[in-house]
């Protein structure tokens with residue numbers, strides 16, 4: 352496995368692979384890898400001849416008060432995990448390599464980011480769209496794999512790729528959970544034992560919502576208020592949003608008479624967790 356931290360070198364490897372008609376698949380990450388990341392890597396491995404994983408904690412998607420400095424990092428462990436999965440190249444650039452001092456070009460979308468996480472994190476999706484565009488131009492993949500755990504992010508990437516005619520297939524991988532239902536996240540490492548107990552309320556609440564919908568409840572506002580009450584009854588939780596919305600536009604849905612996205616963002620202590628599920632009628 353090669354570790355590359357230079358843009359030009361990465362581009363040269365991608366050019367060489369394309370010259371040899373090799374298929375390049377790409378999994379962008381911020382590192383501190385877990386089984387969720389590995390599941391995407393395994394999907395990508397099957398689709399290509401050259402598998403590239405990036406590890407880059409992207410400063411442009413963090414607001415000044417957020418956890419950029421504290422974000423967990425363990426490059427050695429990440430390299431060992433990627434090597435075991437048969438990754439060919441880990442691209443892990445320094446910040447200056449991606450954002451040199453004269454940098455001033457951003458990619459932003461008009462509609463998808465005005466919902467859900469974009470409300471409390473107004474610069475987040477601009478940072479994501481910008482860094483993913485840059486990484487696509489550096490890694491030159493045919494295919495890239497993203498997790499449905501970050502549902503809104505996946506929508507942003509799909510929209511951007513379509514709008515900007517990027518010739519890349521975007522694949523969505525299912526959310527991988529701990530045995531007790533907590534969605535895996537690098538940020539779970541911040542949670543104390545009690546906070547982790549409280550964090551389980553997100554998945555439990557979504558499951559109850561699904562059961563309610565199956566039993567004929569169609570009033571989204573009723574499910575939302577029951578969900579909020581349930582999560583708030585757990586110590587240390589502070590709800591950012593609970594939404595039931597259209598899975599494509601993310602606009603709120605009042606009546607659940609078709610598949611609807613339930614999306615949650617909750618702070619547990621100071622850790623912000625997100626999760627989502629598609630609610631299906633019986």
Ligand code: AMP
Nearest residue numbers: 380381382387497498500501526527535
């Ligand atoms: P991150 O390192 O958090 O930026 O995530 C890198 C990629 O892994 C993104 O496409 C995420 O959606 C995906 N991902 C994160 N957590 C999970 C999970 N629990 N299951 C599946 N994919 C995930």
